[in-house]
Amino acid sequence: MTTLGWIVMILSVGSVLALNAFCLYRVLTLPPVEVDNLTSPLEIDTGDTKDAD
């Protein structure tokens, strides 16, 4: 492993890790979605109804 190899690897892995950490931090620290805007699994209609078949 050459010095340039180390530099490229650290820069590449480091920049991806930094971007990932920034994005996840922003996403996870956002205020929660308002309750009335949430669509809970129970509300989801998969298209199957009692009259199917």
Next chain:
Amino acid sequence: MSGKPQVEQFATRIGVILAVAGSAVGLGNFLRFPGQAAQNGGGAFMIPYFVALLLLGIPLGWAEWTMGRYAGTRGFNSAPGIFSVIWPHRFAKYFGSIALLIPLVIYMYYVVIEAWCLGYAWYYLTGDLMLGAGTEKYDTFFNSFVGTHKDGFLYEGGHGQVFYFILMTFILNFILIYQGISKGIETFCSYAMPVMAVCALCVLVRVLTLGTPDPARPDQNVLNGLGFMWNPDFSQIFNPKTWLAAAGQIFFSLSVGFGVIINYASYLKKKDDVVLSGLTANSMNEFFEVCLGGLITIPAAFVFLGATALVGNFGTFDLGFKTLPNVFDAMPAGRLFGFLWFFMLFLAAITSSLSMLQPVIAFFEEGLGLKRHASVAFLMLITAIGSGFVVYFSKGMLALDTLDFWIGTMAIVVLALVQSVLYAWIFGIQRGHREAHHGAHLRIPWFIQLTLKYITPLFLIGIFVGVCWTQGPAYLTALSQPVALMAVAFASLVWIFLLILIHIAGRRWEAEGRFKNLEP
């Protein structure tokens, strides 16, 4: 708002991000990327790679997220409907056929590869894949398992073990897709993505702590393995092939132009963020690719097999299913790590294959008015025929390879080009910029919009020409073989079938007045 009310949505912010990231993270991150980098200048490959990420991957992803949510809030979740909202023209919906054809056909062979991963994970668990040292043993196992000897080999008695894994994979995919967006895809990805990361990190720690496993060969150590992958050869920067490989890797890795992101984004609400979500999904994909794929595969293979054995074996299947099992055999606790590795690949594959089914299901439901169970059954039948075709014509994996080139490579570039033109030249970058920022938690710099209008389409045309130039002649020549010709004819038939269904759906939408009074 007119049109059909939106009945399916993602339940959580992180859920949609994990679903899109799960769609993007696949075998390419762990097997294709390291091979491409090592063959094209090592660390120097990362320069064109990051340029392509900034000019192609991230901007196109944002365009797809924006168009998907825009049309989704107007009642359309399938590509033909979405394209008709973006471009209110009677021909627009037919362009959407490419966004259905791609995931549908790719699923047909991808599910087979997914089943191989499950099979390998199972055989590590039972110990049947600990065959001892020697590349030829793993070659023989792979060739026999997937039937590369002759067409119909797996249909002969005693050779069909792979069918059990294909059946299990098929059933699991369709059970999850039947559950719907939130209960099926979102829930599964919420568990699968962290499990994948843990499995990959375990293997990474094992690889980075290997030291020099064979004192008789001191050159074959972890540091030299990392060097083999990362030492830059800057002379390759001036080789157009390197740029083409880097752009292709970014493009195929991020799932842009697959018809998947646009479909997933259509399940968002108007005030849901697309900018931060899109960037986060891309960054997760890059984490799996650069930080895990880039540090595991090539260094591990180098440490145990050396540079000589690696050269010429950079192909996804060679590296994944022939070279690495040899590595796990030589590695302490290799059976455990072999299982973890292939189980992780299986999870990566299933989060991707699920995303390939949803765009077609969405079309069957909203275009043809089918209920969920009917759409799932219909899709299962179509994909089973396609997968059966790929499994039967297994000699030299010609059918799989042909479909992967014409649909999994060429058609994707075409769809990405169509989408970039739709976004930048028809929808408009000012409108797109405004639309993207509804509910956004991050700003998109204006130059990205200019990039989308002027640079991205040119970049895509360059990739298209490059792929035609470098690979086109070989694949055109291959059409002289009946299996390759049948594969192309099969894909063409599926496309014609989809065009007919889209025509029927269009008549139906017009009769229902779905395109009238759409909000500007």
